[in-house]
Amino acid sequence: MENVEGFRVLGGEKIEGQVRLQGAKNAVLPILAAALLPEGETVIRDCPDIRDVHAMAGILRQLGCRCQAGRNEMRVSSAGLTGWEMPDGLSKQIRSSIFLLGPILGKLRRATVTYPGGCEIGLRPIDLHLKGLRALGVSVREDGGVIRCDGGNMHPGDVYFDYPSVGATENVMMAAALLPGVTTVHNAAREPEIEDLQGFLNAMGGRVSGAGTQVIRIEGVEKLRSAAYTPIPDRIVGGTLLCAAAVTGGEISLDNARPADLLPVAEKLKEMGCGVETEKTRVRLWAPARLRAFSCLQTQPHPGFPTDMQAQMLAAACTAEGTGVIVENVFENRLSHVADLCRMGADIRVSGRTAVVTGVKKLHGARVSARDLRGGAALVIAALGAEGETTVENAALIDRGYARLESTLACLGAKIERIPL
């Protein structure tokens, strides 16, 4: 991705104040894909203004849909949907283009995609997506990086995943929503975003149940109708801001939050010495002058600790008292932020998917570079707590999932600005 903008951060200011969370990226992306399914116009409220959402809207437009971004909302009309071939350039930009396979097949009974792109956090194969679709009668032909799917003989079925992939679960839910009969997904992913997709499909007249458990039942309906829907708030943006407050000895209140979704992160931050208080839709955190190390953090599928918060917690652990261990179990290459954290003075040793971090008193400013979305957010967090000035290159990668992160943090007291590079 181009390196045209970065963030300049002057560390040492406390993150303090109140912030309202917007719709979750990882809920909105599959919901936008599912907006292909109904006949009329869909309205997604609280839609975050982030690059991945714009990229997804771009793909939908190229397929013939009308997508209109308004103030905090996105309107999608699939009336003009004719294309079943995913545009190559945009699909390579975002991994979630693969989510379109299910709904396009569900609606048009054929689809062509190129291997999707996304953050460089591992191999990220799509075998489970294809396995799920094959179980619904889709015939898949892979031909020089292009995947051609023929859904002429699609039927409902039993899908078993030997790993609970988020995207593969969502793809099958969308492919089966308009398939007469009952489809069952076994060992389904249980992330809150899966429940939200069920909520959206049902708001359109779908009959889906069980999301949030390991077995999801989809009873296909003949038609889905248009709906307006507000997705769940972004637990990862919420967790990132909690970490920012934690490393700066600050205090933050997240509004429009779902405390249950933030539980794994809140529990770890408590282990590090923070106070956390929750109300129905609010999470408040106050941090000690210095954090202490957690003993071990292992990423797992939900309800385990989310991989999307691993990098930010590692950044927080860099200046905590004591030694902590992080094991990244979900992706094979998601520790690329370590080298830059070390350049800022961190003491981290990596072996395979394990990082051992021994807290130092302070990090110092440096010129560092975001290599993926969450790793980039971690560098910003580290910079907020560091002495002196840090430049984080590749703001575009962070913009994929955070809407103007610099404005949010500046409102909370940070000295941060976006700069051309």
Ligand code: EPU
């Ligand atoms: N996997 C396979 N085969 C497949 C699919 C996945 O081997 O066919 C592997 C992946 O390579 C990975 C693991 O299974 O090692 C988990 O992948 P999963 O399919 O569950 O993840 P995803 O659907 O590609 C979503 C989020 C990610 C988040 C993961 C895990 C969206 C748009 N993306 O990805 O979000 O890390 O679930 O929770 O929902 C992010 O927001 O920064 C991000 C990367």
